[in-house]
Amino acid sequence: MATGGRRPEHGGPPELFYDKTEARKYLRNSRMIDIQTKMAERALELLCLPDDKPCYLLDIGCGTGLSGDYLTDEGHFWVGIDISPAMLDAALDREAQGDLLLGDMGQGIPFKPGSFDGCISISAVQWLCNANKKSDIPAKRLYCFFTSLYSVLVRGARAVLQLYPENSEQKFSPQLELITTQAIKAGFTGGVVVDYPNSAKAKKFYLCLFSGPSTFLPKGLNEVKDEEVARQSTFMNKRVPYRTARSGVVRNSGAMRKSREWVLEKKERRRRQGKEVRPDTQYTGRKRKPYF
Amino acid sequence: MKLLTHNFLSSHVKGVGPRGFPLRLQASEVRIMPVEFNPDFVARMIPKLSLGEVPTEPIQGYEQNEDFLRTMHHILLEVEVMEGTLQCPESGRVFPITRGIPNMLLSDEQTEA
Numbered sequence: 001m002a003t004g005g006r007r008p009e010h011g012g013p014p015e016l017f018y019d020k021t022e023a024r025k026y027l028r029n030s031r032m033i034d035i036q037t038k039m040a041e042r043a044l045e046l047l048c049l050p051d052d053k054p055c056y057l058l059d060i061g062c063g064t065g066l067s068g069d070y071l072t073d074e075g076h077f078w079v080g081i082d083i084s085p086a087m088l089d090a091a092l093d094r095e096a097q098g099d100l101l102l103g104d105m106g107q108g109i110p111f112k113p114g115s116f117d118g119c120i121s122i123s124a125v126q127w128l129c130n131a132n133k134k135s136d137i138p139a140k141r142l143y144c145f146f147t148s149l150y151s152v153l154v155r156g157a158r159a160v161l162q163l164y165p166e167n168s169e170q171k172f173s174p175q176l177e178l179i180t181t182q183a184i185k186a187g188f189t190g191g192v193v194v195d196y197p198n199s200a201k202a203k204k205f206y207l208c209l210f211s212g213p214s215t216f217l218p219k220g221l222n223e224v225k226d227e228e229v230a231r232q233s234t235f236m237n238k239r240v241p242y243r244t245a246r247s248g249v250v251r252n253s254g255a256m257r258k259s260r261e262w263v264l265e266k267k268e269r270r271r272r273q274g275k276e277v278r279p280d281t282q283y284t285g286r287k288r289k290p291y292f
Numbered sequence: 293m294k295l296l297t298h299n300f301l302s303s304h305v306k307g308v309g310p311r312g313f314p315l316r317l318q319a320s321e322v323r324i325m326p327v328e329f330n331p332d333f334v335a336r337m338i339p340k341l342s343l344g345e346v347p348t349e350p351i352q353g354y355e356q357n358e359d360f361l362r363t364m365h366h367i368l369l370e371v372e373v374m375e376g377t378l379q380c381p382e383s384g385r386v387f388p389i390t391r392g393i394p395n396m397l398l399s400d401e402q403t404e405a
Contacts, residue, residue, distance in 0.1 A: 054333040099297040103396035107403045108304040115300040
């Protein structure tokens with residue numbers, strides 16, 4: 001994990017850095033656990049998976065399974081890849097629910113096309129930027145990683161990769177440029193979402209990649225007090241009356257409470273839960289007379 | 293490693309491409325781990341599986357057949373291969389499985405990069 005000082009990637013390859021001692025930190029250090037879990041939460045949020053649908057996800061650089069545990073808690077099934085045997089051993093001790101693979105992401109993701117509904121990665125991808133063997137060419141490894149990632153995702157699926165790019169404090173980070181260039185070459189669209197850009201400690205970078213047609217990039221979080229504004233914005237063409245917007249009656253999905261869309265959404269949700277629901281007709285959610 | 297994952301795993305040895313699928317599985321030790329049954333998930337995964345020689349049209353209404361879903365759930369999610377090997381059908385490269393974790397690391401010559 002990169003802090004203000006020396007970056008761990010400069011000291012050698014990840015399989016050596018993430019040894020038993022480092023792995024133990026992920027098991028014991030509550031602050032580390034907290035940060036990793038929060039980032040997993042944000043990454044899953046940015047993934048924009050459909051509500052209440054259990055998905056098959058990929059966790060790149062899953063490590064001890066901290067992020068994976070969050071995915072399990074949210075009802076998803078996941079496969080994790082990591083290059084460090086020590087970290088994977090710790091994941092086994094923690095009884096991580098996902099399937100674990102020992103592998104190098106720079107060699108490609110060994111799955112058939114269209115396997116996963118989404119992919120997250122917490123604090124891992126920046127390791128691809130440093131060549132640890134004479135034969136390593138970072139750009140090639142990044143390209144190999146991104147092309148195989150593109151292939152194993154279902155069409156239209158997203159990949160959200162949280163990373164610590166070098167020189168991120170400066171205006172231009174060549175490392176981030178290198179990474180995004182290779183991702184674009186592989187066919188992805190998307191961009192970087194930056195949370196808390198003004199805080200040196202809290203600043204986090206999420207590379208959001210889309211494998212389908214371009215969509216809106218979510219807004220980064222800010223220290224703004226009314227966090228509802230800074231969260232994911234849904235785009236509607238309708239104007240919401242100021243009074244109703246202030247009273248918080250507009251939901252995340254864009255449907256105003258008690259409106260016809262809200263009624264239809266709720267009925268659909270109940271159908272998915274397997275409950276008996278009346279069919280939708282022209283009368284569904286229509287305005288009734290006041291004395292109804 | 294669950295059998296569901298085995299169904300999606302493919303060999304990424306250099307030059308192999310789509311012929312690297314499916315990996316031949318030889319299991320020497322297997323374990324049954326109970327997993328909470330989620331009919332939605334199983335029903336969605338079934339069309340994505342590669343099941344070898346199987347009639348191309350699945351039985352109609354399999355999503356409602358709970359017995360069928362429970363059986364598939366048991367096979368795909370509750371059977372864990374603990375020790376064994378996976379073999380690439382094209383290159384013959386063997387990936388060992390230890391403590392339930394397949395080792396997919398390739399040597400330099402076998403990597404596309």
